[in-house]
Amino acid sequence: MDVSNFVNELNSIIQTSSIKNEVVTPTTSLPDTVVSKQVKVLIVSTHVNQVNGYSKVVFNLIKQLAQHPWISIVHFGTQRLVNADLGRAYPSTVKVIDATAKEKEKQPGFAFTELPGVIQSEKPDIVFIYNDLATISLYVEQIRKSIENRFFKIWAYVDLTYVSAPPAFIDLLNRDVERIFCFTKAWKDALKAQGMTRPVDVMPHGVDPAMFRTIPRDLARQTLGLPKDMFLFTSVNKNIPRKRLDLLIIAFVKLIVRFPIKPIHLLIVADKGDRGGFPLFEIFAREIKLNGGSVDHFGARLLITSKDTCYKDEDINMLYNCGDVGISCAEGEGFGLCTFEQMSLGVPQIVPAINGYSEYCSEENSLMVKPALRYYIPAGHNSVTGEAQMVNPEDVSNAMQRYVFEDELRKQHGRLSKEKGQEYSWDKCTKLLVKRLKAVQEEDD
Structure with a gap:
């Protein structure tokens, strides 16, 4: 190359x-x-x-x-x-x-x-x-x-x-x-x-309903070998700079340290950082220590798919269905296809309030986090420059907390998310x- x-x-x-x-x-x-x-x-x-x-x-x-x-x-x-x-x-x-x-x-x-x-x-x-x-x-x-x-x-x-x-x-x-x-x-x-x-x-x-269809959450977890009693956030974003998986992990650690007994987990469907992305496990361990937690106690809360991210569509459908909530901290987004597909299955989403997500996410069906900072992408970092919009991990963590403890809100947003997603056929x-x-x-x- x-x-x-x-x-x-x-x-x-x-x-x-x-x-x-x-x-x-x-x-x-x-x-x-x-x-x-x-x-x-x-x-x-x-x-x-x-x-x-x-x-x-x-x-x-x-x-x-x-x-x-x-x-x-x-x-x-x-x-x-x-x-x-x-x-x-x-x-x-x-x-x-x-x-x-x-x-x-x-x-x-x-x-x-x-x-x-x-x-x-x-x-x-x-x-x-x-x-x-x-x-x-x-x-x-x-x-x-x-x-x-x-x-x-x-x-x-x-x-x-x-x-x-x-x-x-x-x-x-x-x-x-x-x-x-x-x-x-x-x-x-x-x-x-x-x-x-x-x-x-x-x-x-759009969404292909023949490929991406609702599967009972417990059945999806059983198929994937995941416990049924955990509260699971999922991210299917690639481990590239624009998706800001580092901010997601920072927000997640803040949440689990606040509620150490609650079985809250995060599943990231991406490589662990050995292909030039964020070193996810290293960031996770460091953030636990910075927030006064113990790696021995919290170390198993972050799940990263072990397989190289070459999944068939039916595998991705299973991963979508196993989550309680989908989440993204991207600093820029064209459309957000993974978010959109999971949303169409009735899984509520936490997303930045930026272009792309704003097409189908709203305050009525999602928790939208307003960016706290904007900055410009240098040409040395990306072939297409422009203005990035970055969320504050504290705000994201607070949104995560709402979905963990507000069951009715989560269910309502899940129902409305599914209705919105079904409006978009190919x-x-x-x-x-x-x-x-x-x-x-x-x-x-």
């Missing part, structure tokens, strides 16, 4: 000063190979056989689009897991390109330089790129370098996590991308406030995308 080349190319995009004045308009002529009355979409995103939110979202998106015979789908799938099979089968009509396997120069698995050649051979009407701003920008720059006369439109499904995104990325989208999709109305408003001039549509995520969430593709088909006719 040549990370230095990746960073250098990204910096060259950010430093470009002439972006605003150069608008590329695709030519109106269509390739001869396009079938009449059919729209060909090249989806550029994570491969479905991967363990992040992108893979799950694109899998459901592809399944919805494949139901329309007038939509031809090619998936340029990146970062496919080689040594594991998550059991997500593509619809038979979808052409799948293992993009990372095609890489000649091994970058971080995105196959940037290979995309233009695939576009020229597949001749799509729409190139639909789903990723964060930095990755989308690198794809667009590669297209711009390699294809002089565009015969296709570029649409971008943008994952925004921090407000106040780098202006250079906004300028690039305005120059080269015909349509933007984002996860929530709040993110649409944020883009517009920063000068986005291209059309912006909102396409939230069919509903993709209707606007299908409508936009239908308009392209009618233009072609």
Whole structure:
């Protein structure tokens, strides 16, 4: 993995000063190979056989689009897991390109330089790129370098996590991308406030009720080998800086030290920190000591999944159902798919009051913690900078205490959470995308 080349190319995009004045308009002529009355979409995103939110979202998106015979789908799938099979089968009509396997120069698995050649051979009407701003920008720059006369439109499904995104990325989208999709109305408003001039549509995520369904909590715990009488907080967030698992552990320790006899536990479905994330057990032990507790007494209260986080969807469903409460301390969030899926099962949530979560969490169905501090992400820490919003662990700990001791509130929020989550089906969430593709088909006719 040549990370230095990746960073250098990204910096060259950010430093470009002439972006605003150069608008590329695709030519109106269509390739001869396009079938009449059919729209060909090249989806550029994570491969479905991967363990992040992108893979799950694109899998459901592809399944919805494949139901329309007038939509031809090619998936340029990146970062496919080689040594594991998550059991997500593509619809038979979808052409799948293992993009990372095609890489000649091994970058971080995105196959940037290979995309233009695939576009020229597949001749799509729409190139639909789903990723964060930095990755989308690198794809667009590669297209711009390699294809002089565009015969296709570029649409971008943008994952925004921090407000106040780098202006250079906004300028690039305005120059080269015909349509933007984002996860929530709040993110649409944020883009517009920063000068986005291209059309912006909102396409939230959904829940597949056939995959994520309610299982009795005690049965889920029995299956996982967990005691039935514990009060269990769960986090399915990855151990990456933005998810702030350190703040979660600080808040949790404050709670269990206050109520040492109450069997309160925290289950984190993530690696323990040996992949560059927070050293969870070390933080836990230190916080216990700082709060006057004994590691011997409290050491077993933190549970971290021993398996590398390569879980199938049915395994994640079991982990969702075993918890009394889901919790996040993320300092920035695009949508919060894990929170949303668990919420749809009737498990109440504690979340920061920030974009992403605010789409479906409210004071009526969740405990929302107002951020106590905001700060800016330096370019050396993240390829997409912006304003982070950080919660105070003391406030989070107090919210955790409420759910532990206020049974009626927890049950009420669980019921309302389930009702809210069930409003978001993948069919509903993709209707606007299908409508936009239908308009392209009618233009072609």
